[in-house]
Every structure is written in C-alpha cells, then in structure tokens.
Amino acid sequence: MGEAPIFHFNDERESIVTEVVGRVTRGARDPSMLLNDAAYHELKRLEQRPGDERAEYLMFREVARTARKMSEEDRRRKVEDLARFYAQDVAGNFNPRVYALTSKVLPRALAALLAPMDVASALRSTTLLQKHLVTQGPVDAIKKLAKRGTVIFVPTHLSNLDSVVFGFALEREGLPPATYGAGKNLFTNPLLSYFMHNLGAYRVDRRIRHELYKDVLKTYSCVLLERGFHSLFFPGGTRCRSGVVEEKLKLGLLGTGVEAYVNSLRRGREQRVFIVPATINYLLTLEAATLIEDYLSEVGRNRYIIEDDESTQLSRVVTLVRRLVRSSGSVVIRFGQPLDPFSNRVTEDGRSVTPRGRSVDPASYVTRRGVAVPDEARDAQYTRELGEAICRSYARETVLLATHLVCGAAFARMRDAYPQADLFSLLRHKDEVFLPQDEFVRRVADLLELACAQEDREALVLAPGVRQARPEELIAEASRAMAEYHTRPALSPTEGGFMLSEPSLLLYYQNRLAVSGLGFHPARRSGP
C-alpha cells in the first residue's frame, strides 16, 4: 500500500469528470424533465442577482426556450453538456505540495493565529495544538481499514470549523486525508477556503436544488468512493442549529456508500466500504449565538445557508481559537466503531461482524446466486438503517465537556423557576434568575453523578478530567470560557453566585445533554 489515492487526484480528475458525466447522461430517464427542472430552478435563482453570472443566466434561458423543441438526441446531448458544466464546478483539487506544506505548518500557523502576541514561542511549540485537540477511538483499526477499502468518515456537524479541525485530526493521527463536499459559500471565506481548496474539498452549491445537479453530486461522490478516495460526509446535512446531537440524517450522499460497493462487485473487483461515525465536541462553539437564534426563530426552520455568521468574521475565529487554547482538551474528536454499509460492525481486519459475533460476508446482502444485483429500494432501506445505526453511535460517543454540564444545571434551574412557562417565554427571562453558588454546586454534582452512571453503561462519554473534577472547578471553567468568548455572557458572576443572563446560550450548550435524557429536549419539549 502506497499513498492514499487522493495524492493522485489531479491525474485522475479529468477521467473522474468524464465518468460522472457519462453515468449521469446514461442514467437520465427523462431528459426533458431534467432540462426543464434545471432551467426553472436556475432562472429563478439567477434572476435574483441580475448582473452576476450573466452568461449562466443566458445559457439557461436558452435551455428553457429550446428544450421543448429539441429532438430526444439533442436533449440528451444538452443533459450531457450541463452535467459536464456542473461536474467541472464540483470537482475539487488536491495539491500534494500544499498538503505537505500545510501539514508541516498547520499546527504552527494555527498556533501563530492563536497567540499572535508571541509568534516566536508559538512557532517553537508545534505541540501547542496537540494539547487542545484530543482524539479518541479505534484509530489504529481505522488506519488498517483505510488500506483495505474506502473509508467514509461521518462526523456530527456543529461548526464551520469542523472540517478544518477534523482534517487536522486525521493528519495528526496518521490517518489518510479525506475528500469532502463543502458549501460553495465557504469558499468565499479566505481562511477556510485556503485549507479547503487544496485539500481535496469539492464544491457543493446548496442554492442549486434541481435533480440534475443532485445527480451529478451523488454520482461524483459514488465515483470517488469506487476509486478508493476516502471521504468525509456530514450526514446531518448542515450545521446542527440547536446543538442537539443529530437524531435524523440526510441519506442522499450516505447512500452512495452502498451504491459504490454494489458497483464494485458488479465489476468483479470488490472495493470494501467502511463507515466511521465520529463526534466533534467543543467546549465553545464558534457560531453558538447565531445558530441557536436561528433555531429559535420561526424563519430559521427553512434557512439553510447563513451568509453572515461568526465564521465569516476573522476576528471572532481568532477570539474563539485563542480562548480554546486556554483549556487543554477543549475540542474532542471521538471516532466510533467502523460499520459496513449494512450496519454491521467491522473488525480491524475488515471482517463484518453481527451483534452475536458471527462473521458475515457483506456481499451476501446484495447478491443473488452469486451475482450482485442493483436494487434502489433495497439499498435505500439499507441506508436508512445505516443512518439509524450512525445516530445510535453518535449518542454513545457524545463527549460532554464542562460547558454542557454546567449549562445543563443552570438551565434546569431556569425551568424550575418557571415551571409553567413554555420554551419561548422561558427564554425571555434574561437576567432574572439568580443561582446561588452552593445550589449551583449541588446541581452540577447531581448531574455529574447521573452522567457518570451513563458513562459506566457506555451510553455517553465524559471529556478527560471531567469525571475527576470538582463541581466548583467545572463551574469556574465553563463560566470563564463562555465569558471570554461570547459577547453576551451566559452566566454573570454576582455576589454569592451567578445571574443567569442569556438563557438561549444555556439552552444551546445544555442541548448536548438532550439525547441522553440528562437535559431538556427542545424538539420533544420534555426533559428530566
């Protein structure tokens, strides 16, 4: 086994695009519908920003005007043209030189960013970031699996920093780099764009909603998996607004896992696919204030892209990162047990194993009398069950940090203060509830005890040091961290205790406790 396939991406780029275009064109069942659907959505989108992308606008107007009159053959050719147009836009770029350079300087560069006052010492200390980012889980097994097949990492998604932090963790642990689809809007942010652009990210324009574009994206992902490119999907689809660990996933891209596996069997060259769930856990979330506000606002239910949140403001990123490095272990990435596309656990030597510990041949799920058979309905169901298995893994591998427990205790106090209030009226009581230090300590201690019991049952995980910490220490760490980062403090130190100043932030951080039942669940509107 040599280098990960991504190092040769640029050599393969053209052939990948060609394969994607060919498959999408051949698979088009109704070219006329695809063209009209594409033209309708694109014209609607482009009309909103006249001036920009004028050539595109004219192109789609032409499609809309002529699609009806075209011969079937011309329509198919037009589908092919558009598929190529999109595939070229989506296809990423991997620059091995940039990667090599980045992996050498990234810790230093980030360190420098974190402590610009003391650049010299930061550059000396490449280990600075090591201490703040903790990686847990079966890393060695994943390394071995990456040599046997294609690995799909499927982490939880809270922040635009996720892909950078996750990419860094892969690199540090000696895991191969993974390609991933990143929102096109992120490429406008110079900081994030720099990391993403040359590290294999492909561009996903979430403003485009029509079938043809979705076909291109899924086919692109599928072709990459079949060719052995390790991939990273955020199966939640978008950053989680509420902070609750994902309980339901978007299955579109995830479904390309089983599809790629079946295709490889049909070609007679089995390419195993391994799914690795992971949780990314932050002491502080970069965009917490915007995300929770968006979750709570009625319009937010449909808002998919936020153009103006904290991740586009360099100063907020710097403030956050500076704050994070003050606590060791302030970001915990935890890998779960690897799975096959049929939700079976996979051992480090690549065997699929059932809950009773029997080995099972994964090909048996998709073959009939020795021949692999494609079946969309069947594979959609396998993927749905895989999604459920990933969510169960998320719940088990969620890592609780000081802010989650402390906000959990504080928010429970809020609920006790207004037992009749619904969520929205509860959140309006800013700076009204005082939590005396001794009661706060008692509440945190009780919550910690329950959390420890759940950790003993392997239902969740406590971050390093949390179990041993005294409640006073957790309160001090969480309140200090939030005060130093968030513009509006969630907890204001007052004589003898804390004023609960920003209930929506308390809600946001305590939401990490919702799935385990230790905290209030905002969607179910119920809690302990």
Add this chain to the structure above:
Amino acid sequence: MSASELSTVGVLGGGRWGLALVTAASRAGRAVCFCTRRAEQAVPEGVSVTTDYRVLSRSCTLILVATPSDVVRDVARQLGDEVDGSHFLVHGIRGLSGEGLVPVSAILREETPCRRVGALAGPAVAEDLVAGRPGVIAVASRYPEVTQAVSEALGSPTLRVYPTSDLLGAEWASALTGVLLLALGYARASGLPPALVAGLLTRATHECSRIGAAAGGEEKTFLDLPGIGDLLAAMGQTERPEVRLGELLGQGASLEDARERVGQRVEAPMLVPRVVAFARERRLRAPIIETLGAVLAGRLGRDEAFKNLMEFKG
C-alpha cells in the same frame, strides 16, 4: 423473476401455523422445505421435511418463521449460525417480547445476520389456510423485495397477500389486536349489548393506534388488516384462543384456570400490564386498556370496570 426461477420456500416451526403456511405455499405451487421437530406430521405431497437448519438455509432464500413466541429468540440464535445476509426472514408470530416490548422482527435482526425481515399479520387463520378456504393475509416489510417474495410464496387463487411497508406498525397492531380480542371475549361473556361492545372496541382501537404510533408505527396500519381486519374476522370466529380466554375470564374463571382450559399459549394477558406502563410513560390516554389491565390484575371487579368506563371523563 420468472416462476421457474422461484426458489424453495422454507417454513420453520411445526405447530398449527407452520403447517398452515406449508399448505398455503404448496397450494401456491411452490416447492417447500419444512423444518420441524415433529417428524411424524402429515405434510402435502412434494414437501421436504428436515430438522436441520443448515439444510433449510441452503435450500431456501425465504424462510417463514412460525415458532411459539417464547422460543423464537433461541431458535433465531441457532438459525443465525446458518443463514447470511442473503436470506429473507418473515415471521408469523403475534407478540412483543419482554419489558421493552421488543417486536419479533427486532429479535430476528439481533440474533441473525439477516437485514431483510418481515412479518405476517392477519387476518387469515391457520384453519382457513389448511382447509383452502379463500382468505387474505397482510405481509409487512421495509424491503419491497421481501413482500414480493412472500406474495410469490403464498399467493394463490384462494389466498390474497397484501403488502405494507410499515413493519413496526403491523407487529404492534397484531400484538395489540390480541389484547382487543381478549377484551371482546370478556365483554361478550359479561352480556354487554353488541352496540356497547362495538363502541368499546372501536375506542380501544384508537387507543391502540396512538400507542402504536408512539412506538414508531403508522396509525393507519391499525385501521387496516393487521388491526381492524383481524378484529372483524374474530367477531365471526369462535375458536380464537384470545377470545376464548376473555370469555372464560368474563365468566369468572381465574387467569390460571382459564389458561389451562384454553390449552394454547396466549400472549395477551402478559402484554396488557406492559402496554399500560408504556402508555403511562408517554402520557398517552388509554382508559379502556388501563381498565382491562386492572381487571386482569384483580384490582377491579367486572361491574366497577364498566361503571368506570361509562363515567370516564377525559
């Protein structure tokens, strides 16, 4: 798939229901492999009989599991050594297991490598299948190819197979209808007028559908064959064990006594208290099922029970 390609149908479990499924598949023109411990059983012509799970799994893709509910986990665990991801397992077992009310399909998934599982869910009964009387039967699976395979295995001019994708709903509906049948027998033996019996059962069906929806099923499944369909069928059948047990209880027999006289295993009385607890935990309104639970537990006499229900406010 053409008829000549159709593989042998497997049936596991030699009780009345297993034999009925063997007969139905045989009548549908399919080769059948019947896995039973009762070697002396008379079987239709062309049915091969075995006691060996390996023989069963080698010759069949579709295996219909028709064991008693209390042994299904052990049977599935042993079967799990022989089957792989290519097998379809479809059970015809009414019941939800343990305090957690685990559906049988979940047990099959836990104990075997199989993913493609399903359930048969009424209203045809074993006697009808054996006698070849016309009937309908529902089959539920989240995998269309599984319901398709069962249609091909059992469907014939005298048996119509209805597919549904709501596996969880069908299993819950089937189990909870068992509870309603118990109530039917009890109400009948107590001499309630038919309109009142119908009223109570209709309202109880609503309770069941709310409970089933909370468990992850679809409410409409309770208004379909696995629910209402099975209940209506039982109105005209005298030999349903759940109804019989309810009648004996309504006549004043103790639970042990009634069980002994029915002779067959009936899950419903064990299920009721667990369903009541499930509904309470989720704050679901289920006054009729709760009352039935109180009666079964001996906390409420018959007259008080009906008085409570007639005066219930909520």
